[in-house]
């Protein structure tokens with residue numbers, strides 16, 4: 001399997017975390033979304049939406065959308081429970097994350113970390129400075 005991903009991506013992190021939890025081996029392919037690498041004609045043939053994360057399965061098929069990838073990888077593991085209601089509850093939180101958390105919290109965090117004023121001291125290291133601050137506030 002190949003994971004097309006970008007290290008700063010929270011959506012990618014969810015997939016990396018599950019791959020690690022399941023002990024699955026995969027090849028990591030960095031796509032620099034800040035340089036538009038997810039929008040090249042070559043990448044768009046793999047994923048017409050032009051976003052990461054993107055999983056290439058062992059059979060060479062492509063699957064986009066982080067939560068779809070999680071569901072695909074988790075099949076047959078304890079991460080997808082037996083009961084009908086319990087499975088529904090897993091999906092409930094996955095839909096909540098995509099509709100109510102990701103656009104308002106995750107995207108906002110990413111935008112504010114990328115928009116430090118260019119004149120700010122150490123602006124060149126703005127993203128890493130922001131990350132260090134975020135780590136401190138935990």
Ligand SMILES: N[C@@H](CCC(=O)N[C@@H](CS)C(=O)NCC(=O)O)C(=O)O
Nearest residue numbers: 009011033038051052053065066067
């Ligand atoms: N709903 C999608 C969102 C994917 C997404 O927004 N990916 C961002 C990074 S977190 C991306 O690829 N942005 C680059 C672009 O839009 O060109 C998922 O959960 O996978």
